[in-house]
Amino acid sequence: MTTMTIAKAINEGLRATLSNNPKSLLMGEDIGPLGGVYRVTDGLIGEFGADRVVDTPLAESGIIGTAIGLALRGYLPVAEIQFDGFVFPGFNQITTQLAKIHSRSNGNLTVPVVIRIPYGGGIGSIEHHSESPEALFAHTPGLRIITPSNPHDAYWMIQQAVNCQDPVIVFEPKRRYWLKGEVDTESAGPAEDPFKAHVVREGTDATVVVYGPLVPVALAAANAAAEDGRSIEVIDLRSISPIDFDAIEASVRKTGRLVVAHEAPTFGGIGGEIAARISERAFLSLEAPVIRVGGFHMPYPVAKIEEDYLPDIDRILEALDRAFAY
Amino acid sequence: MGATHLPSTEFDGTELDDQLEAQAEAALGVPPTEMVQLLGPDGTLGTDSVFSAYAGRLDAEKLRGFYADMAAIRRFDQEATALQRQGQLALWVPLTGQEAAQIGSGRASQPQDYIFPTYREHGVALTRNVDLAELLKQFRGVSNGGWNPKDTNFHLYTLVLAAQTPHAVGYAMGIQRDQKLAEAQRLEGAQGVEGSAEPKAAVMVYFGDGASSEGDVHESMVFASSYNAPVVFFCQNNHWAISVPTAVQTRIPLSNRAKGYGFPGIRVDGNDVIAVHAVTEWALEHARQGNGPVLIEAFTYRVGAHTTADDPTKYRESSEEALWREKDPLDRLEKYLRAEGMADDAFFAKVAAEGDELAAYIRKSTYASDAPDIRTAFANTYVEAHPLVAEELAWFEEYSAGFAGEDEGDGAGR
Numbered sequence: 001m002t003t004m005t006i007a008k009a010i011n012e013g014l015r016a017t018l019s020n021n022p023k024s025l026l027m028g029e030d031i032g033p034l035g036g037v038y039r040v041t042d043g044l045i046g047e048f049g050a051d052r053v054v055d056t057p058l059a060e061s062g063i064i065g066t067a068i069g070l071a072l073r074g075y076l077p078v079a080e081i082q083f084d085g086f087v088f089p090g091f092n093q094i095t096t097q098l099a100k101i102h103s104r105s106n107g108n109l110t111v112p113v114v115i116r117i118p119y120g121g122g123i124g125s126i127e128h129h130s131e132s133p134e135a136l137f138a139h140t141p142g143l144r145i146i147t148p149s150n151p152h153d154a155y156w157m158i159q160q161a162v163n164c165q166d167p168v169i170v171f172e173p174k175r176r177y178w179l180k181g182e183v184d185t186e187s188a189g190p191a192e193d194p195f196k197a198h199v200v201r202e203g204t205d206a207t208v209v210v211y212g213p214l215v216p217v218a219l220a221a222a223n224a225a226a227e228d229g230r231s232i233e234v235i236d237l238r239s240i241s242p243i244d245f246d247a248i249e250a251s252v253r254k255t256g257r258l259v260v261a262h263e264a265p266t267f268g269g270i271g272g273e274i275a276a277r278i279s280e281r282a283f284l285s286l287e288a289p290v291i292r293v294g295g296f297h298m299p300y301p302v303a304k305i306e307e308d309y310l311p312d313i314d315r316i317l318e319a320l321d322r323a324f325a326y
Numbered sequence: 327m328g329a330t331h332l333p334s335t336e337f338d339g340t341e342l343d344d345q346l347e348a349q350a351e352a353a354l355g356v357p358p359t360e361m362v363q364l365l366g367p368d369g370t371l372g373t374d375s376v377f378s379a380y381a382g383r384l385d386a387e388k389l390r391g392f393y394a395d396m397a398a399i400r401r402f403d404q405e406a407t408a409l410q411r412q413g414q415l416a417l418w419v420p421l422t423g424q425e426a427a428q429i430g431s432g433r434a435s436q437p438q439d440y441i442f443p444t445y446r447e448h449g450v451a452l453t454r455n456v457d458l459a460e461l462l463k464q465f466r467g468v469s470n471g472g473w474n475p476k477d478t479n480f481h482l483y484t485l486v487l488a489a490q491t492p493h494a495v496g497y498a499m500g501i502q503r504d505q506k507l508a509e510a511q512r513l514e515g516a517q518g519v520e521g522s523a524e525p526k527a528a529v530m531v532y533f534g535d536g537a538s539s540e541g542d543v544h545e546s547m548v549f550a551s552s553y554n555a556p557v558v559f560f561c562q563n564n565h566w567a568i569s570v571p572t573a574v575q576t577r578i579p580l581s582n583r584a585k586g587y588g589f590p591g592i593r594v595d596g597n598d599v600i601a602v603h604a605v606t607e608w609a610l611e612h613a614r615q616g617n618g619p620v621l622i623e624a625f626t627y628r629v630g631a632h633t634t635a636d637d638p639t640k641y642r643e644s645s646e647e648a649l650w651r652e653k654d655p656l657d658r659l660e661k662y663l664r665a666e667g668m669a670d671d672a673f674f675a676k677v678a679a680e681g682d683e684l685a686a687y688i689r690k691s692t693y694a695s696d697a698p699d700i701r702t703a704f705a706n707t708y709v710e711a712h713p714l715v716a717e718e719l720a721w722f723e724e725y726s727a728g729f730a731g732e733d734e735g736d737g738a739g740r
Contacts (some may be wrong), residue, residue: 022507051503057552061490062545067494072481073440075503078495089541094487097493104470107706141707164708178369195713242714 001184007177008114009151010040012185013158014078018048021076024162027054028080028116029061037324038118038177060090064115067075068098071111076162077236084119084171085128085300091136098167099142114161118174119147119311120213120263125304131300132264134171138241138273145170145240146194149215151181153238156188164194171240184309197244199251203233206257206320209274211237214231214261214311221316232319240270246275257323258288261311266294291319349589359624360579362605363595367653369661371600380604386668388627392599393659393669394677399449400656401681402458403630405688406448406465415465419446423597423629426655427562429453430602431530431624434610436441437479438527442490442498445483446562447532454480459685459691468697488540489532491559494531496545498555498613501527528556531605536567538583539575547619551587556613558606559584559621562596564628569641581623589619596707597655598627603617627653 004012017024023249035042045053060081067077081087087094101111111322121130137143144166148154154172161168201222202217210218215236222232233251237243245256252258257279260271275290294313301309312322364372366383371381382394403420410418419430428449435441435453443450451461460472464483472481484490508524533543538561549555562582565572576583582593590612594605600625608618627650633639638647663669704719 025503051506057545057548059545059548061542062495062549063487065492065542066496066499066549067495069498070494070500071496072498073497073504075500091487092486093492093542097484097489100470101482102709103703104347105475105706106469106471106702107709108474108476109482112709144708144712181421242712244713246713290388 001182003181003182004155005143005178005180006148006151006153006154006173007038007040007154009044009181009183009314010158010172011044012183013155014044015047016040016185017076017078017159017162018044018052021162023074023075024078025052025054025070026078027056027067028096029056029058029063030079031055036080038170038174040116040118040172041080048181058208059087059260061093064098064113064173067113067115068093068111072101072109073111076112076114078114078162081115081117083129084117084131087115087117087133090186094137094143094167094169095140095177099140104167105144110165111167112162112165112166113196114158114164115167115169116158117137117169117171118177119171120173120175121300121306122175122213122263126303127300130303132171132262132295132307133238133265134169134262135269137169138270139326143241144168144195145171147173147212147236147240148238149173149176149212149236151184153192154193155185157194157238158267160188160194163266166212170214170246175213176216179216195239195242195244195301196237197247198236199247200236201232201234203231205231205255206259206323207233207235207248207251207255207319208316209235209237211240213260213263213271217311217313218261218308221313221320224317225320230324232320237270243270243274243277245274245277245281251279251281252278253285256285256288256322258286258321259316259319259323260295261293261316261319262307263295263310265297266292267297270295288323291323293319332469340607341444347561352708353581355530361593361595362601363598364601365662366600367597367658368666369658371662374601374604376603377601377608380607381600383607384600385662386666388433389663390669390673391657393656393663394680395429395433395449396435396453396599396656396659397677398681398684399425401427401450401685404667406462406684407630409462410465411690411691413520415462415634416467417465418634419465419632420628420630420634421446421448423627423650423655424562424564424624426599426659427477427602427624427626430599431560431622433608434603434606435530435611436525436527438525439527439610440479440481440494440501440527442481442531442539443483443525443534444487444490444531444534445485446534447483449478450532454478456480459695462692463695466692466695468695473482487537488542488546489545491531491533491542493536494548494557494559494717495550495553495555495740498529498550498557498619499553500530502553502558507586516739519600526556526614528558528610530558530560530610532562533571534561534567535565535575535580536570538580540588547584547587547621548588550619551589554616554618556616557619558609558613559619560606561621563623563625564596564626566628566642568632568636569638569666571642579623581621584621587621588667589621591621591623593623593625595656596624597650597653599655599659635724678734715735 271292432453463469463472581591
């Protein structure tokens with residue numbers, strides 16, 4: 001066990017990937033000598049050279065598009081998009097090309113591209129630097145989307161993403177890049193399928209489903225609720241596409257109440273999908289409607305008021321209050 | 327310099343501009359020419375200081391082959407159009423008029439090269455030995471790509487314009503890395519590594535004058551130039567992006583854009599199969615030898631409609647089409663072959679008969695080409711097992727089983 005931050009864990013995961021597979025390579029803006037704007041690729045160009053850690057022109061569609069071409073030639077590209085709000089110039093390549101090539105080739109071609117995107121708010125930044133666009137990609141068949149919430153997952157999930165034969169987007173919770181935790185770099189546990197959810201706190205009275213940056217927030221809310229005598233189970237979703245509905249259903253059958261929280265706007269979001277599926281699967285186990293906590297239906301607000309926008313401990317507790325009111 | 331110049335929208339720079347351009351072109355190794363043409367519309371062969379040497383590699387058999395290819399793909403085009411009119415295809419994208427641009431460039435490629443087409447490159451497909459019946463499946467609505475690109479190094483058609491251009495550059499970046507990996511293994515004395523003994527490969531990507539306005543073309547050319555990638559950008563300027571003329575996409579010859587990226591750009595008479603072949607051979611060799619990308623603008627014309635759903639009478643004069651029919655790529659090669667005694671009536675009769683055979687094959691295979699089972703669509707969405715796909719497929723099976731025993735054709739039975 002080694003203690004490290006999420007940023008360092010991804011760095012180590014990428015280092016392991018580059019060491020283990022000569023066909024893997026990293027590409028993105030400023031990922032070379034600078035080590036990325038968040039230093040996630042720090043030091044890798046020195047170890048693996050500019051052909052394996054590629055500073056690209058400033059062009060997101062070009063980054064994703066050339067990554068697709070490299071994958072078609074047998075390479076395993078890991079493309080970094082510098083910030084969540086800057087993925088959209090590459091949206092066409094991701095949704096019309098990357099997601100569909102395996103299907104439209106009748107299974108003859110694979111495009112195992114990994115796209116890393118730092119996402120989410122709470123860092124006091126300027127516009128386009130705090131967004132959570134995961135639902136836009138989750139709606140696209142052919143993509144897989146995962147998001148680690150702790151250093152151990154970060155270390156392993158980035159490597160598992162590279163080893164996956166499907167395209168995988170890894171949303172990295174940027175405000176948790178400096179969160180420290182223990183990492184077992186020897187092996188991932190047998191239950192650590194990157195597309196399965198983890199129960200990170202057991203409880204009996206209500207279930208809170210979160211992912212990425214809100215996992216620590218939900219755990220803190222569960223601690224606060226415990227003081228009021230409520231036993232809250234917290235699930236770290238880990239995978240946004242596919243979603244581990246079995247894990248959520250099992251929890252809800254036990255607790256009878258479900259709150260889903262994410263930073264992204266609630267409308268058309270992951271929370272709505274979970275609410276619908278769980279209503280279909282476990283309607284008679286629910287003591288209350290599934291309640292969503294999320295961003296408002298507005299462009300991500302300016303930094304000085306982002307605290308009013310972002311789900312926090314109190315917003316999750318308020319949602320639990322509503323669930324318990326039934 | 328070619329003997330004739332086709333009409334264009336290019337502007338005349340100052341004399342100084344021309345001098346500076348010539349210097350820049352010389353530095354890049356680009357042949358100093360405005361539009362390369364070897365075989366004129368009258369069927370006479372001109373000369374070019376660079377490309378005549380490439381044309382000289384062509385013997386009578388190869389030239390007859392070019393004619394046979396162009397005639398075959400034109401016959402195929404007519405048959406596909408007819409199949410669409412009969413309701414056998416949902417849509418067809420005719421290529422008539424562009425045969426020389428496609429056969430000339432496709433025949434210049436080598437098996438180890440990889441080709442990324444747009445969606446009108448039926449002639450290039452023919453040169454890559456793609457089964458043309460498979461190609462029609464996309465237009466029949468039974469597949470999004472009936473052939474395996476790994477068999478032919480001819481990628482699937484891409485319908486989102488220019489989206490394939492960065493794929494081509496990335497693929498070329500992969501070729502560069504393959505060569506380095508092979509070289510490193512060779513230096514280490516690894517046994518059984520073919521590596522550097524393999525023929526050098528390049529990538530060629532097709533797009534049109536309309537797609538040249540897409541941002542992906544720009545980004546691709548920036549990447550290709552920055553990394554000196556072995557890729558040839560082959561732009562067929564067929565003068566019309568559905569109803570919008572080239573002048574709306576560009577005010578200068580498209581080949582000139584290459585200068586802005588720092589690699590050679592060549593405009594070639596796209597209706598001259600000999601010149602297209604020569605220029606493309608030069609460009610692919612340039613790329614394979616590690617000298618970086620090349621842009622070729624094949625100056626040609628879409629004689630027919632954009633698709634079978636298009637109506638060119640609404641946006642252009644038939645006199646313009648007539649003007650271009652006089653530059654027909656097949657007619658001029660036929661004149662040349664006959665004048666040189668390389669082909670006789672018997673040859674052209676044989677080509678026509680082979681065209682009819684191809685048409686019959688296409689008709690028969692299209693009629694026999696049935697819709698796939700939707701289970702294959704479930705199976706091909708992801709490579710690895712996916713719980714949502716599995717759940718929805720299980721639902722579909724159960725739902726379908728509920729119709730067991732009912733007559734087919736009621737819209738729900740499976």
